[in-house]
Amino acid sequence: MVRGLVRRVRVYRSLASATASLARHVARTARAAVRARGVFSLVLSGGKTPEGLYRRLAQRYRESVPWNATEIFFGDERCVSPRDPRSNYRMVRSAFLSHVPIPRKQVHRMPGEVRPLSAAAAGYARSIGPIPPASDASAARFDLVLLGIGPDGHTASLFPGAPALRVRRYTVAAVPRSGQPPYVPRLTLTLPALGSAREVCFLVSGEDKAAAVAGIFRTPLRGDPRLPASLVRSAGPTHWYLDRGAAQDLPPELRFP
Numbered sequence: 001m002v003r004g005l006v007r008r009v010r011v012y013r014s015l016a017s018a019t020a021s022l023a024r025h026v027a028r029t030a031r032a033a034v035r036a037r038g039v040f041s042l043v044l045s046g047g048k049t050p051e052g053l054y055r056r057l058a059q060r061y062r063e064s065v066p067w068n069a070t071e072i073f074f075g076d077e078r079c080v081s082p083r084d085p086r087s088n089y090r091m092v093r094s095a096f097l098s099h100v101p102i103p104r105k106q107v108h109r110m111p112g113e114v115r116p117l118s119a120a121a122a123g124y125a126r127s128i129g130p131i132p133p134a135s136d137a138s139a140a141r142f143d144l145v146l147l148g149i150g151p152d153g154h155t156a157s158l159f160p161g162a163p164a165l166r167v168r169r170y171t172v173a174a175v176p177r178s179g180q181p182p183y184v185p186r187l188t189l190t191l192p193a194l195g196s197a198r199e200v201c202f203l204v205s206g207e208d209k210a211a212a213v214a215g216i217f218r219t220p221l222r223g224d225p226r227l228p229a230s231l232v233r234s235a236g237p238t239h240w241y242l243d244r245g246a247a248q249d250l251p252p253e254l255r256f257p
């Protein structure tokens, strides 16, 4: 078995039902992590798809998750002000962070406004700290990494064929040119950082991503840099929470697991 390539696919009739199921899973994982290790390290994805998930975590699970023992990181960020409507942090703060009691020092915002980009990336890497060797599955840096994908198969801000895909020594990379809207420079966790996770959960919705999802599930075990999400590994399973639109091009045995 290729490390971190245990894929679990769940298909739902709607994004709302996929979101409800994933929120329940995140809450359960948080409680288990704090019981086991005293902390829950969660990496958040950006874009539009996860906004409902963050709202549900804040509303439905405000009291039943140990948010005071949770630390938050971001998988990527647009290099704009945190008050800019394109900022992932702005969306997450509005939908989630301003409604749950996570201590401010435990929320590690990606400093998208900092220049030069290399300094912003290096500073964020320092906030993550060293990541354990990939071979040591029990010592992953993050408990759960949330990700989305674009119609081109990108994830975080790792775009098809981008140099950031080849970064192995660093946990954070600067992306001068975005391959998808908004066309602004980005900061992104690299594959080694995304892979230092006890588990990865993708939340994907919409027919416009069906071809990318099917392509990802068809790639060989080593993945394909033309579909960056296929390169993401974790120390444990990778869960795919899909709505019917996103799953429509999958073979029947995957669509109806």
Ligand code: 6PG
Pocket (backbone or CB within 6 Å): 045, 046, 047, 048, 049, 050, 075, 076, 077, 078, 088, 147, 148, 149, 150, 154, 155, 156, 157, 180
């Ligand atoms: C970003 C995200 C990005 C996102 C996908 C899907 O900064 O845009 O981190 O990787 O997950 O582009 O975005 P949507 O959910 O908006 O379709």
